[in-house]
Amino acid sequence: MPARLQIKSEDCSPLGQLILQYLEEQGISMNHLAELSGIPQPRLRGACFKGTCPTPETLRKMARVIGKHHLELYTLAYKGRIENLPEDTDDSSLDLIMRELFETARELGLTAPKIRPSKAKIHKALLELGFSPENDECA
Template structure:
């Protein structure tokens, strides 16, 4: 049984909460996770708290051990630090789309693919999601003629 954690979930960023959940699910200590990931324990512990900025390298190492995509951990790490979009902002923000993709993947217990999907597969998925080509001036003239 792992040692009782001294970190409280309410003191943690979304990344820290995910780390604590992983430790509980795996039944391992923070020291063991640090050892497995090759991250110094104080750095790993520090990455759990609100307002911290873990390095991309720390997130990559941690993601490998946790079986997550490093961009998912990046969105969790910086979730509280990204300014919310104004209410009148268009809902086509790339940041908003990335957050929604990773949140939905987490809810469905999905992980990012190991191999990057082909452009054809990405195009098909985007069309199925409702993306469409914006008519250009040339397209509009062609359709009008």
């Protein structure tokens, strides 16, 4: 049985809450997770708290161990830090879209592309998903 965590969920960012949940589900300690991921324990612990900025490398290492894509962890780590959203955009809508994309990809056995798709491919995919131009009267 792992040692009792001294980090409280209410002090954690969404990423930290995911890490705490993973520790509990796996029945492992933060030290063991740090060993598995190759992240120094103080850095892993620090990544759990609100207002911290884990490095992309930390997120990639963590993602490999917990079985998520590093961009999923990135959206959790930086949730609420995306600026200049349209006024009518719900704060959680981008997060929900990202989570839904990754969940669907996982269910279909798909992995994220190794290189960023072109704007044309992204545009085509968005149209196929039902997005429409703002000035489209038929929407």
